[in-house]
Amino acid sequence: MYGRLLQAWGPQGWWPAADPWEMAMGAVLTQAVAWRNVEMALARLKAHGLWEPEAIVEAPPGLLEASLRPTRYFSSKAQRLRGLAQLVLAYGRPGRQGLARLLALSAPSLRQALLSVRGIGPETADDILLYGAGHPVFVVDRYTHRIFLRIGFWPDPRYRYHAIQRAVERALPPDVVQYQEFHALLVRLGKEVCRPTPRCGMCPLADGCRHAAGEAAGRRGGV
C-alpha cells in the first residue's frame, strides 16, 4: 500500500507546521475537524497574541475560546491547549525550551506525559511523537481504521488501535520519514477516495483492494 500510494501521489511533506510548538498545537486543534478550520484558528491565535505557551496559559478568560471557535469544540479545545501549554512550561521556561526538553524524553516517557493531559489521547500523542519528536511510531486515525477495515486488514478485532499500530510497525522498518509519509498518504486516501461513500474509481490501489473486488464486478475500483 505504502509503495503504491507513494508512487501515485509522491511525498506529502507532513506535518504542515513551521516548528514543533505549532505542530503540537495543530495536533490538538485538528481533532475531528477539517484542517482548514485549524488554519483559521491558528491565524486567530497569532492575531490575538496567543501563540507562545506562556501567552496561552495567561490568556484572558474567553479570548482563547473565541480564537478557537472555528475548531468546533472550542471550549474543550481551549482547555486542552491550556493543558498542553502547562505541561510544556512544567518542563522549563521559556516555553520553547520546556518543549525541547519534553520532546527529548524517550518515546514511552513522552507518550505517558502527553496522555496525562486531559484531551490528549492515543492519536494526538502519537502525532506529536512522530511529527514533533521524530520517534518511529505509526499513527492510527479514523481514516486508517476505515481503510484497513475495508481492505480486510484486521489483525485482532479486540484491540483496534494497538493491533493495527503494532502490525504496521512490524511490517515496515522503523523509519520516521516512511511512517510520516504513510500516515499522510492514508489521510489523503481517506479524504479523497476511501470516504464513507467510496469513490473507488479514482483509487491508486485499485486491484490491490479487496473492497474493490467485492464492490462491483464490472466497474474498476479501489479502496
Place this chain on the structure above:
DNA sequence: TGCCAGGCCGGGT
C-alpha cells in the same frame, strides 16, 4: 441541502 471533517471523555456493558 446535506454530508463530513487528521478525537476524546465518561458513561454503560
Place this chain on the structure above:
DNA sequence: ACCCGGCATGGC
C-alpha cells in the same frame, strides 16, 4: 475494550 452520546463550526 467496544459502543454510545456529547461536544457544536464551516466549507464543499
